[in-house]
Amino acid sequence: MIRQFPELPRVNIGFFPTPLHRLDRISEQTGYDVWIKRDDFTGRNLYGGNKVRKLEFLMGYAKANGYDYVITYGATQSNHAMQTITAARICGLEPIVYLRTVVEPDPNDLRANLLLDSIYGAEVHVLAGDADQKAESAKRIAELEAQGHKVYDVPVGGSNEVGVCGYVNGYLELLGQLEAADKRMDYLFTTTGSGGTLAGLVAGKKFADDDTKIIGVSVGLKDDAYEQRVADLANQALDHMGASDVRVSTEDFSVDNNYVGEGYEIPSPAGTAAIRRLARYEGLLVDPVYTGKAFSGLLDYLDSGRLPKGSTVVFLHTGGTTALFAEQAIVGPVMRD
Numbered sequence: 454m455i456r457q458f459p460e461l462p463r464v465n466i467g468f469f470p471t472p473l474h475r476l477d478r479i480s481e482q483t484g485y486d487v488w489i490k491r492d493d494f495t496g497r498n499l500y501g502g503n504k505v506r507k508l509e510f511l512m513g514y515a516k517a518n519g520y521d522y523v524i525t526y527g528a529t530q531s532n533h534a535m536q537t538i539t540a541a542r543i544c545g546l547e548p549i550v551y552l553r554t555v556v557e558p559d560p561n562d563l564r565a566n567l568l569l570d571s572i573y574g575a576e577v578h579v580l581a582g583d584a585d586q587k588a589e590s591a592k593r594i595a596e597l598e599a600q601g602h603k604v605y606d607v608p609v610g611g612s613n614e615v616g617v618c619g620y621v622n623g624y625l626e627l628l629g630q631l632e633a634a635d636k637r638m639d640y641l642f643t644t645t646g647s648g649g650t651l652a653g654l655v656a657g658k659k660f661a662d663d664d665t666k667i668i669g670v671s672v673g674l675k676d677d678a679y680e681q682r683v684a685d686l687a688n689q690a691l692d693h694m695g696a697s698d699v700r701v702s703t704e705d706f707s708v709d710n711n712y713v714g715e716g717y718e719i720p721s722p723a724g725t726a727a728i729r730r731l732a733r734y735e736g737l738l739v740d741p742v743y744t745g746k747a748f749s750g751l752l753d754y755l756d757s758g759r760l761p762k763g764s765t766v767v768f769l770h771t772g773g774t775t776a777l778f779a780e781q782a783i784v785g786p787v788m789r790d
């Protein structure tokens with residue numbers, strides 16, 4: 454019996470439940486029962502992803518509290534920034550984003566999410582990679598507040614106690630689908646960046662009293678305090694849900710840092726190989742920055758037999774495939790063999 458998710462302010466901007474389906478050829482190749490949860494299909498545009506689940510609650514909170522502007526942060530090709538802009542447009546809030554440069558964009562040839570940000574007509578500030586985004590946005594927030602506006606300041610990745618609730622709910626959705634299919638998952642793999650998705654999934658697992666092993670594959674180098682921050686975020690979300698009796702600790706999940714490659718937004722050879730393998734055997738697209746690297750981690754676990762044979766493994770597809778149309782330095786050598 455799955456415990457009831459509480460009533461929280463929420464807007465309806467995505468398409469749920471997202472599909473869950475089996476990867477037959479990868480299952481056959483590896484000897485595992487491999488499934489994929491398609492959160493790349495969350496909508497509203499073609500380029501859905503994990504942020505839509507968080508944004509349903511973030512925008513719900515913003516509307517319930519009378520905000521008329523939303524500000525957020527990310528890299529220039531941030532999926533979170535693009536999805537926040539999309540959600541703000543749907544909800545009638547004015548979107549502003551502060552983007553830091555990892556790979557230099559060409560202002561005369563905007564690509565991928567930067568192109569979409571511009572089509573959506575957002576106020577976009579592109580800063581140097583080492584610029585202090587918060588110091589810059591603080592000036593803009595002060596200016597807008599002096600004009601009588603109310604600005605919702607959403608952290609990187611939408612990863613606060615409100616946004617994380619989206620993945621508690623997402624986990625319950627996944628459990629419901631598995632139950633309907635008469636399946637149990639042994640392992641759940643997800644990409645982890647700011648940690649909000651992982652925090653929500655783990656909070657969902659504890660909330661539902663489930664024992665799936667959850668593994669977050671990181672896509673940027675993490676410090677030693679990362680796992681504790683994820684656990685804290687999970688507990689903050691549970692508090693926000695009125696479920697303070699449920700607690701998450703770092704024992705409840707693991708983070709694997711072995712598939713980052715040289716760094717964030719730098720294609721890794723294994724990630725590139727995973728993109729090709731999924732495309733060529735499953736017709737499925739993953740991206741070079743997030744899901745390709747995370748799936749390369751999962752493939753390594755499966756190909757090397759690191760998990761008990763025959764286990765049921767679910768990969769959460771968190772979206773991000775616009776990166777296949779980004780600057781060449783981000784895309785990497787996906788076409789060549």
Ligand SMILES: Cc1ncc(COP(=O)(O)O)c(C=O)c1O
Nearest residue numbers: 532610646647648649650771773
């Ligand atoms: C496609 C994609 N997958 C995964 C993540 C990581 O999610 P989180 O920041 O919640 O850890 C992101 C974050 O930007 C993303 O864009």
